Amino acid sequence: MKIRNLMKTLSLIVLALALAAAIAACSGAEPGTADAPQPPAQAAPAVAPAQTTAGQAAQPEDPAPAAKAAPADPAAPAPTAAPVAETAPAPEREVAMEGPMIVTNTAGKDVEAPQYGGSFIGGWPTDVARCCDEAHTSWSGLYAVENTNEELLSGNWAKGSQGTGDAAFLIRGTLFLELSTGELAESWEFVDENTATFTIRQGVKFHNKAPTNGREMTAEDIVYNIRRMFSTDILDPNPSRTYSLYNNLYDSVEVIDDNVVELRSAPGNIGSLFQNVSQKLRHYAPDAIEHYGDLRDWRHLVGTGPFILEEYVEGASFTYGGNPDYWGMDPLLPENSLPYVDTLQWLIIPDRSTMIASMRTGKIDWLEAVGWEERASLNSDRIDLNESEYFQGGRPNGMVFMRSDGPPFDDVRIRQAMALAIDQPAIRDDFYGGNAVLFSSPVAPYAEFLPWFTPLDEYPQVVQELYQHHPDKAEALLDEAGMKRGSDGMRFTAQLLTYDGNVDLMSILQAMWMEIGVNVELDVKEYGVWRSLRGAREYTSMVDYGFSTVAPYLLPQFRPHGPVSHQGDPKVTEAYDTCAANLITNDPVCQAALNKLYPHLLEQSWYIETPSPKLWAMWQPWIKGYGGETTVGTDETYNFPKYVWNDQQLKADEGY
Amino acid sequence: MGIYLIRRILLIVPTLLIVTVIMFLLVRIIPGSAVEIMAAEHLTETGEPLDPEDVRTMLGLDKPVHTQYGIWIWGVLTRGDLGVGLWSQNPVLPQIVKRFPISVELGILAVVMSIVIGLPIGVWSAIRQDTAGDYVGRTFAIGMLALPNFWLATLIVVFPAVWWGWSPPVEYIPLSEDWWGNLRQFIIPAFLMGTGMSATTMRMTRTMMLEVLRQDYIRTAWSKGLSGAMVINRHALKNALIPVVTVVGMQMPVLIGGTVIMEQIFVLPGVGRLVIEAVQGRDYTMISGINVFLAAFVLIVNLIVDISYAFLDPRIRYS
Numbered sequence: 002m003k004i005r006n007l008m009k010t011l012s013l014i015v016l017a018l019a020l021a022a023a024i025a026a027c028s029g030a031e032p033g034t035a036d037a038p039q040p041p042a043q044a045a046p047a048v049a050p051a052q053t054t055a056g057q058a059a060q061p062e063d064p065a066p067a068a069k070a071a072p073a074d075p076a077a078p079a080p081t082a083a084p085v086a087e088t089a090p091a092p093e094r095e096v097a098m099e100g101p102m103i104v105t106n107t108a109g110k111d112v113e114a115p116q117y118g119g120s121f122i123g124g125w126p127t128d129v130a131r132c133c134d135e136a137h138t139s140w141s142g143l144y145a146v147e148n149t150n151e152e153l154l155s156g157n158w159a160k161g162s163q164g165t166g167d168a169a170f171l172i173r174g175t176l177f178l179e180l181s182t183g184e185l186a187e188s189w190e191f192v193d194e195n196t197a198t199f200t201i202r203q204g205v206k207f208h209n210k211a212p213t214n215g216r217e218m219t220a221e222d223i224v225y226n227i228r229r230m231f232s233t234d235i236l237d238p239n240p241s242r243t244y245s246l247y248n249n250l251y252d253s254v255e256v257i258d259d260n261v262v263e264l265r266s267a268p269g270n271i272g273s274l275f276q277n278v279s280q281k282l283r284h285y286a287p288d289a290i291e292h293y294g295d296l297r298d299w300r301h302l303v304g305t306g307p308f309i310l311e312e313y314v315e316g317a318s319f320t321y322g323g324n325p326d327y328w329g330m331d332p333l334l335p336e337n338s339l340p341y342v343d344t345l346q347w348l349i350i351p352d353r354s355t356m357i358a359s360m361r362t363g364k365i366d367w368l369e370a371v372g373w374e375e376r377a378s379l380n381s382d383r384i385d386l387n388e389s390e391y392f393q394g395g396r397p398n399g400m401v402f403m404r405s406d407g408p409p410f411d412d413v414r415i416r417q418a419m420a421l422a423i424d425q426p427a428i429r430d431d432f433y434g435g436n437a438v439l440f441s442s443p444v445a446p447y448a449e450f451l452p453w454f455t456p457l458d459e460y461p462q463v464v465q466e467l468y469q470h471h472p473d474k475a476e477a478l479l480d481e482a483g484m485k486r487g488s489d490g491m492r493f494t495a496q497l498l499t500y501d502g503n504v505d506l507m508s509i510l511q512a513m514w515m516e517i518g519v520n521v522e523l524d525v526k527e528y529g530v531w532r533s534l535r536g537a538r539e540y541t542s543m544v545d546y547g548f549s550t551v552a553p554y555l556l557p558q559f560r561p562h563g564p565v566s567h568q569g570d571p572k573v574t575e576a577y578d579t580c581a582a583n584l585i586t587n588d589p590v591c592q593a594a595l596n597k598l599y600p601h602l603l604e605q606s607w608y609i610e611t612p613s614p615k616l617w618a619m620w621q622p623w624i625k626g627y628g629g630e631t632t633v634g635t636d637e638t639y640n641f642p643k644y645v646w647n648d649q650q651l652k653a654d655e656g657y
Numbered sequence: 658m659g660i661y662l663i664r665r666i667l668l669i670v671p672t673l674l675i676v677t678v679i680m681f682l683l684v685r686i687i688p689g690s691a692v693e694i695m696a697a698e699h700l701t702e703t704g705e706p707l708d709p710e711d712v713r714t715m716l717g718l719d720k721p722v723h724t725q726y727g728i729w730i731w732g733v734l735t736r737g738d739l740g741v742g743l744w745s746q747n748p749v750l751p752q753i754v755k756r757f758p759i760s761v762e763l764g765i766l767a768v769v770m771s772i773v774i775g776l777p778i779g780v781w782s783a784i785r786q787d788t789a790g791d792y793v794g795r796t797f798a799i800g801m802l803a804l805p806n807f808w809l810a811t812l813i814v815v816f817p818a819v820w821w822g823w824s825p826p827v828e829y830i831p832l833s834e835d836w837w838g839n840l841r842q843f844i845i846p847a848f849l850m851g852t853g854m855s856a857t858t859m860r861m862t863r864t865m866m867l868e869v870l871r872q873d874y875i876r877t878a879w880s881k882g883l884s885g886a887m888v889i890n891r892h893a894l895k896n897a898l899i900p901v902v903t904v905v906g907m908q909m910p911v912l913i914g915g916t917v918i919m920e921q922i923f924v925l926p927g928v929g930r931l932v933i934e935a936v937q938g939r940d941y942t943m944i945s946g947i948n949v950f951l952a953a954f955v956l957i958v959n960l961i962v963d964i965s966y967a968f969l970d971p972r973i974r975y976s
Contacts, residue, residue, distance in 0.1 A: 315756070529937045
């Protein structure tokens with residue numbers, strides 16, 4: 002009996018502990034509070050007609066604008082100087098409003114008047130490789146400082162989805178001058194073929210923290226940062242940000258007037274140098290660099306940007322507070338100072354299920370690279386989420402490159418046959434459920450690249466057929482090339498290096514090649530091994546690789562060091578040299594050279610492009626003034642949060 | 658006891674040295690290289706090639722392996738320096754030290770959960786041998802052991818979000834800042850890990866209790882008219898616990914390694930996450946550093962478990 006009592010007691014203890022655990026885990030509230038999230042509402046509140054600033058009744062803006070834009074005028078010459086930006090005084094910040102008010106922005110669109118306050122929380126799948134000093138960081142490390150440290154030039158937000166729509170601002174790597182605006186530089190000018198000048202913006206203050214304590218930025222600070230980046234002795238051994246690669250472009254930089262900086266290049270390289278210096282280099286407080294030696298510790302980070310880094314928990318989160326002294330105004334509503342939100346946070350969520358669940362439950366406001374199946378899942382119960390569609394332009398995989406420095410792929414007929422054997426429409430429709438783009442290379446057809454992009458139906462017939470399914474022609478080409486079927490029905494065997502995450506797609510290709518008598522053996526490696534082997538170009542005949550469209554003029558995959566030919570092609574080299582000589586200063590010449598090259602490039606069939614899957618950026622309905630942009634600039638990934646605002650009332654109304 | 662302790666501590670040194678040699682060589686044997694990954698990423702990002710040999714030289718990987726090991730181990734022995742991460746270029750040790758407490762906290766909570774669940778069920782099953790309660794307890798234990806905790810974790814993340822609009826917290830809150838917020842974040846992964854481990858604890862407890870309950874001194878205790886609680890707690894359970902403690906102690910280091918998936922799913926920035934990133938980037942120094950650190954931890958935990966026997970069972974004497 003006593004044992005029974007004891008066991009009853011033990012059972013009760015276990016039950017109590019389990020209940021406590023369940024309550025602790027399931028409650029979103031502190032003890033004694035009741036702020037657990039409610040299920041999301043399915044509809045956004047109606048917006049009552051309101052008087053616009055122009056005195057007209059207006060409708061609210063489309064809540065989910067797609068990232069579609071008209072092409073920029075290809076005949077327009079690149080501007081040589083930027084207009085001086087508006088410097089309207091910052092108005093008093095309004096924290097709360099009675100219902101939405103509609104205003105007309107500078108692009109003539111009627112939009113809800115932005116509100117100040119609240120937060121913007123985005124999800125990142127991985128942490129940055131290192132934070133936070135440009136001279137010591139990796140590419141991903143720069144994500145952490147995109148909102149704290151600024152460049153001379155940036156993307157012009159007024160050209161994005163909320164403005165004229167000329168730019169999608171979806172991809173890092175290239176931004177043409179007509180889509181740029183001054184950031185730390187108020188204006189710029191090309192003086193001669195080796196010289197450019199920047200007029201530095203006045204009244205820009207560094208963050209109000211030691212050791213700068215909010216002092217004003219000067220032209221000397223700009224020169225300090227440029228010289229520092231071209232001074233290789235202070236750089237880490239990690240090569241990712243080694244500006245020494247560009248040392249052959251650089252000559253000198255100096256202050257020639259109170260607020261004018263002169264940049265001089267090696268002969269004929271001012272375009273490339275200008276791009277690297279003005280659109281890829283962030284500026285830091287020299288006082289802080291001198292004081293601390295470098296700014297690798299996030300606590301030492303001092304810049305001029307709209308947000309101040311307040312906390313970095315490695316592997317978990319970045320938290321920023323708004324910079325109350327920020328100089329910038331909203332280019333679409335010039336009377337509004339930026340940023341709108343008080344807090345910016347990036348949460349690092351490596352598990353995709355957790356990321357999607359966090360989006361579903363409103364724990365994060367924004368998420369990019371949502372696949373079509375994930376989107377369908379989210380839309381099943383969160384139809385109120387906003388989204389913009391794009392496709393994977395800079396692809397890490399899904400393109401099969403063939404070595405052309407030896408048999409069998411040194412014969413263009415065999416390369417073309419391999420492409421003709423692939424049923425591209427079937428892959429698009431069946432493997433991706435129709436959610437893929439058949440043709441997106443060599444330049445991705447994003448809004449800003451449209452002048453550089455030729456639609457498939459404008460290419461020669463031979464190129465168009467490479468994206469269709471012609472097994473009979475493939476077999477004929479192989480016969481013609483001397484690759485007859487053997488007694489076992491096979492023509493030849495090749496190896497394809499791929500990785501475990503892409504085996505499904507590669508297996509489909511393998512089966513299609515088998516039908517024309519080509520036995521392709523999949524060499525499946527672990528992700529890290531695959532990255533390493535493809536980087537070292539240690540593959541026998543074929544490799545599952547990606548295609549970078551971040552800088553179409555660089556042609557990285559096709560030049561001699563790329564994965565394509567292992568030899569180089571004279572026509573590619575010629576086009577590259579033409580572009581390098583005319584970049585920025587005369588983009589149409591570069592554009593013409595590339596447009597002439599592309600038919601040759603595609604006809605050579607050095608790579609087989611499988612359909613590019615569509616992706617979506619998704620954001621909560623209370624995040625407004627946003628259309629899906631990720632990179633407002635050449636090299637400024639995730640710098641958009643200063644332009645967006647949080648409708649806190651709507652968020653509360655939806656129970657979050 | 659003192660001599661025994663000194664001997665065990667001294668034995669840790671050569672064991673660790675052997676571990677460092679094995680780890681240093683193993684990570685260099687696995688295919689793939691940080692240098693080639695860096696070169697490939699640079700090409701993708703900039704369109705400009707890098708000479709891998711230059712990168713190798715800059716990272717100090719151009720020297721013979723034994724020279725690299727010599728430089729590294731000298732730093733470990735003389736300065737406690739585990740090297741600098743190839744990608745982060747930051748010292749490895751502070752990064753591990755920063756993240757290790759998170760994994761340890763998760764591990765400890767999981768062990769606590771396993772004891773809280775496994776021990777009472779084990780005792781119950783033993784004193785109710787071959788009854789319905791015993792069968793239910795054993796079935797539960799085997800069930801928890803059979804279900805992969807990463808699968809359960811995914812279900813817990815996905816379904817409540819769909820059904821009730823709730824998902825686990827994703828913003829890491831340090832214990833020192835807000836214990837309640839911290840507990841809310843850790844409790845579910847700890848519970849999931851604990852349920853899996855509780856099966857072993859339960860089975861071991863049941864087996865040992867059954868053995869102890871048949872001992873003469875238990876019969877004597879009953880015959881003296883002692884209460885059930887007294888017999889079970891003071892006489893049976895304490896004596897049955899020694900092997901259980903061994904099992905639980907041995908689970909702790911396994912747990913630290915096993916937190917990798919839970920840290921991924923529940924957004925806990927522990928050592929597990931660091932391991933994954935290091936392996937994917939082939940960060941040799943980071944991988945070696947983490948493994949040496951964990952090896953030292955395992956050796957120390959083993960030592961503590963061994964010492965704890967003496968406190969649990971007065972008959973055990975070390976000499």
